[in-house]
Amino acid sequence: MITSENISLYYNNTEILSDLSLHINAHESLAIIGPSGCGKTSLLHIFAGLIKPTSGSIFVNHTPLLKPRRTTALISQHYSLLPWKTVFENICLPLHIQKVKRSAFDARTKATLTMLGLNHVKSKYPTELSGGEQQRVAIARALVQTPDLLLFDEAFSSLDAITRDRLQSELKHLHQSTKTTMIFVTHDIEEALYLGERILVMSTQPGTVFKTFVNPSYHNPDAKMSQGFHQLSNQLRQTLNEVMHDAN
Amino acid sequence: MRINSLKFSTLYALLIVTVCWYVIHLLLNTPTVPDPLLTFSRLVNLLTDDLLLHLLSSLGRIVVATSIALILGITVGLMIGLSQFFNTYLSPIVFVLFPLPKIAFLPILMLLFGLGNQSKIILVALIIVFQIIITVKDSVMNLKKEYFLSIKTMGATRIELFKHIIFPSILPSLFTALRLSIGTSISVLFFAENYATTFGIGYFIMDSWIRIDYIDMYAGIVAISLLGLGLFLLIQLIEQRYLPWVQLEKGTQQSFLD
Numbered sequence: 341m342i343t344s345e346n347i348s349l350y351y352n353n354t355e356i357l358s359d360l361s362l363h364i365n366a367h368e369s370l371a372i373i374g375p376s377g378c379g380k381t382s383l384l385h386i387f388a389g390l391i392k393p394t395s396g397s398i399f400v401n402h403t404p405l406l407k408p409r410r411t412t413a414l415i416s417q418h419y420s421l422l423p424w425k426t427v428f429e430n431i432c433l434p435l436h437i438q439k440v441k442r443s444a445f446d447a448r449t450k451a452t453l454t455m456l457g458l459n460h461v462k463s464k465y466p467t468e469l470s471g472g473e474q475q476r477v478a479i480a481r482a483l484v485q486t487p488d489l490l491l492f493d494e495a496f497s498s499l500d501a502i503t504r505d506r507l508q509s510e511l512k513h514l515h516q517s518t519k520t521t522m523i524f525v526t527h528d529i530e531e532a533l534y535l536g537e538r539i540l541v542m543s544t545q546p547g548t549v550f551k552t553f554v555n556p557s558y559h560n561p562d563a564k565m566s567q568g569f570h571q572l573s574n575q576l577r578q579t580l581n582e583v584m585h586d587a588n
Numbered sequence: 589m590r591i592n593s594l595k596f597s598t599l600y601a602l603l604i605v606t607v608c609w610y611v612i613h614l615l616l617n618t619p620t621v622p623d624p625l626l627t628f629s630r631l632v633n634l635l636t637d638d639l640l641l642h643l644l645s646s647l648g649r650i651v652v653a654t655s656i657a658l659i660l661g662i663t664v665g666l667m668i669g670l671s672q673f674f675n676t677y678l679s680p681i682v683f684v685l686f687p688l689p690k691i692a693f694l695p696i697l698m699l700l701f702g703l704g705n706q707s708k709i710i711l712v713a714l715i716i717v718f719q720i721i722i723t724v725k726d727s728v729m730n731l732k733k734e735y736f737l738s739i740k741t742m743g744a745t746r747i748e749l750f751k752h753i754i755f756p757s758i759l760p761s762l763f764t765a766l767r768l769s770i771g772t773s774i775s776v777l778f779f780a781e782n783y784a785t786t787f788g789i790g791y792f793i794m795d796s797w798i799r800i801d802y803i804d805m806y807a808g809i810v811a812i813s814l815l816g817l818g819l820f821l822l823i824q825l826i827e828q829r830y831l832p833w834v835q836l837e838k839g840t841q842q843s844f845l846d
């Protein structure tokens with residue numbers, strides 16, 4: 341799905357990403373974890389086509405990525421919804437932008453609202469919703485355009501534990517049923533282990549691939565209870581410590 | 589504030605003000621403070637006469653001046669807010685011009701644009717345009733860049749970014765600026781209408797004053813006040829009707845100190 345070859349990124353002569361090569365398979369679910377400021381958000385924005393790497397190349401479905409593609413959706417931690425639009429209008433937005441026919445419009449929005457259990461808030465404004473509901477709407481907006489690539493930038497980190505667990509498990513089901521390629525940037529080791537079939541640990545700035553892990557417990561229904569989960573969790577923690585240690 | 593309670597609170601306030609006025613009238617017992625009821629009935633009579641024409645010509649000037657200021661102010665505000673180039677070369681000029689007492693430029697404007705409507709409209713527009721420029725610029729610059737990320741990822745064009753993000757985002761502070769501008773433009777007009785014109789509510793008031801016709805003068809003052817109040821309420825209603833989310837953002841009144 342995505343291939344990045346030796347990409348690097350500079351902001352005002354500071355190297356943010358360095359010689360980063362990575363291949364993400366179609367239908368894969370990848371978690372990216374790394375120290376703060378290592379360039380995770382920047383990398384995600386490169387995948388979204390929002391910024392171009394300073395050097396190196398990036399391909400999506402074997403074609404060079406030069407600008408945003410309509411079938412990618414990005415969900416960020418804060419302020420992803422427009423406060424001047426109702427929930428319904430926010431969710432419609434991608435369809436507007438993609439010039440979807442009016443007739444198909446309402447049906448798709450309604451189906452998405454129902455799928456995410458948002459019917460009761462559809463005419464409210466984002467400020468009237470809880471943080472969890474807001475992120476749910478942001479996910480609905482991403483899904484309404486039937487994306488083939490979903491990018492999450494710490495999308496759950498400001499939610500309470502219960503809401504977060506629920507959304508995570510819904511997304512995991514969604515991944516398993518739709519096979520949409522998903523990339524989760526997160527600070528949370530548990531989240532990475534729960535949502536990622538593969539987990540990529542990034543180094544400190546300038547960010548690059550430090551190590552990747554295949555997550556054997558991903559397909560285990562009781563993932564969070566399993567032995568493998570705890571083993572890998574410890575391994576990840578250790579790797580993150582190594583990353584920090586290398587930096588000093 | 590809901591629309592119904594807006595109606596109610598306006599009526600309530602008008603009543604209190606009138607009662608106070610009446611009490612002062614009784615206490616002072618001088619022709620300088622006439623009976624409010626007498627004034628109101630004179631006002632009604634005058635409206636069928638030429639006062640309406642005075643009011644309408646003032647209103648016309650305000651509407652034209654505000655429209656010019658809005659178009660110009662939004663354009664320049666967006667240019668400064670969205671482009672580094674204009675921010676570098678235009679905003680220092682705006683910054684220097686903003687605090688100047690533009691009303692003092694009336695003589696120059698009258699020399700340049702004549703004594704008629706033009707100079708008065710330009711003066712009012714000149715005074716409120718800076719407020720609008722600065723308001724628009726500030727709200728664009730304070731826009732969360734996160735708003736753009738998801739929408740750009742969907743493949744939105746520049747026009748769509750304007751339509752869905754930039755334009756709606758400037759509306760709340762634009763309405764605030766407009767409300768403030770109403771008061772300013774009426775005051776400025778009152779002043780400017782005393783020069784070289786025989787039409788306008790400002791002229792009517794000062795003319796009555798010279799004629800020592802205090803009831804007429806008061807009727808004029810009430811008329812200009814109602815004009816201001818009416819415009820103010822109109823803006824408030826439009827905002828409530830078309831920008832319900834602004835009310836939510838501002839939140840309801842809370843007793844933080846309890």
Ligand SMILES: Nc1ncnc2c1ncn2[C@@H]1O[C@H](COP(=O)(O)OP(=O)(O)OP(=O)(O)O)[C@@H](O)[C@H]1O
Pocket residue numbers: 351352356375376377378379380381382383545
């Ligand atoms: N537009 C920009 N201009 C200049 N520097 C930037 C810009 N965006 C990001 N940076 C810098 O790039 C580095 C990486 O930022 P990025 O947001 O990608 O990190 P991150 O890994 O997502 O961090 P966090 O975990 O805190 O979200 C930071 O040092 C940041 O200061």
Ligand SMILES: [Mg+2]
Pocket residue numbers: 380381382493
């Ligand atoms: Mg980040």
